[in-house]
Amino acid sequence: MSSSRPALLTVEGLTMRFGGIVANNDVNFTVDQGSITALIGPNGAGKTTVFNCVTGFYKATEGRIRLQTEAGEVEVGELLTRPVLGGSYLVARAGIARTFQNIRLFKEMTAVENLLVAQHQRLNRNLLAGTFDSAGFRAAEDEGIERAFHWLRVMNLLDDANKLAGSLPYGRQRRLEIARAMCTGPRLVCLDEPAAGLNPSETEELSELIRRLRGEHGVTVLLIEHDMGLVMGISEHIVVLDHGEVIADGGPAHIRSSPAVIAAYLGTETTEVTP
Numbered sequence: 001m002s003s004s005r006p007a008l009l010t011v012e013g014l015t016m017r018f019g020g021i022v023a024n025n026d027v028n029f030t031v032d033q034g035s036i037t038a039l040i041g042p043n044g045a046g047k048t049t050v051f052n053c054v055t056g057f058y059k060a061t062e063g064r065i066r067l068q069t070e071a072g073e074v075e076v077g078e079l080l081t082r083p084v085l086g087g088s089y090l091v092a093r094a095g096i097a098r099t100f101q102n103i104r105l106f107k108e109m110t111a112v113e114n115l116l117v118a119q120h121q122r123l124n125r126n127l128l129a130g131t132f133d134s135a136g137f138r139a140a141e142d143e144g145i146e147r148a149f150h151w152l153r154v155m156n157l158l159d160d161a162n163k164l165a166g167s168l169p170y171g172r173q174r175r176l177e178i179a180r181a182m183c184t185g186p187r188l189v190c191l192d193e194p195a196a197g198l199n200p201s202e203t204e205e206l207s208e209l210i211r212r213l214r215g216e217h218g219v220t221v222l223l224i225e226h227d228m229g230l231v232m233g234i235s236e237h238i239v240v241l242d243h244g245e246v247i248a249d250g251g252p253a254h255i256r257s258s259p260a261v262i263a264a265y266l267g268t269e270t271t272e273v274t275p
């Protein structure tokens with residue numbers, strides 16, 4: 001979608017095949033800096049596969065995924081296949097974080113411990129300093145704790161800091177997952193069905209929190225979501241996938257009235273496209 005803002009993420013010609021299954025076929029879209037962009041489509045359309053490629057869980061069969069960083073442009077496939085030291089940790093370090101469709105917290109750890117573990121890449125950088133319990137290492141630890149409490153506060157979870165993650169109500173676990181992603185300091189956060197399983201008031205609170213992540217904390221948001229009320233309410237850019245291909249790309253008004261989108265949704269039992 002064209003806009004005055006520069007693209008933070010550019011997906012070009014993304015194709016992902018699993019043997020004979022083509023999960024994504026020549027997918028092209030951009031995520032503008034500072035936007036809330038939604039990836040929608042019926043079940044099995046290929047949304048999670050796009051996420052898995054963008055976040056470096058999969059190496060795309062074909063295509064390029066470019067991210068702008070302060071140090072210049074990086075390409076996700078190149079980070080994954082870089083000789084010797086390549087890997088998905090480089091994608092996280094470049095500034096892409098994610099949550100999962102099925103919550104993946106450490107349920108036997110407290111909320112704050114989950115957020116400290118998420119920062120291990122930052123905190124463990126100077127392992128030798130840690131071994132000798134140096135002032136630098138302690139400062140990094142203090143910074144990690146401060147960052148954890150900052151995101152607990154932003155996500156309205158301060159009262160839950162020392163509770164076991166697995167004991168929290170479902171909606172709070174979903175918010176803790178977002179806090180965990182934010183602790184890694186991303187420029188792009190990818191939320192995979194953040195409203196799944198939430199009741200209407202929890203969904204409303206989540207919408208407000210996602211708006212604040214973008215508005216007050218400067219992060220760009222890419223989300224997959226089936227709740228059309230949430231999608232149409234908070235996204236300015238929507239990319240629609242069907243059978244692995246982009247069938248529409250534009251603002252909410254354009255998407256709502258797109259015949260291709262209406263036909264794709266009418267052919268399924270998924271939520272109606274109009275909230």
Ligand SMILES: Nc1ncnc2c1ncn2[C@@H]1O[C@H](COP(=O)(O)OP(=O)(O)OP(=O)(O)O)[C@@H](O)[C@H]1O
Nearest residue numbers: 018021022023041042043044045046047048049050
């Ligand atoms: N690891 C895999 N191996 C084989 N096929 C896969 C794999 N991952 C996804 N697929 C297939 O790719 C297609 C797209 O799946 P994907 O999970 O990306 O869709 P989705 O749009 O996220 O669906 P949903 O809304 O149900 O989560 C499906 O046909 C799926 O079965």
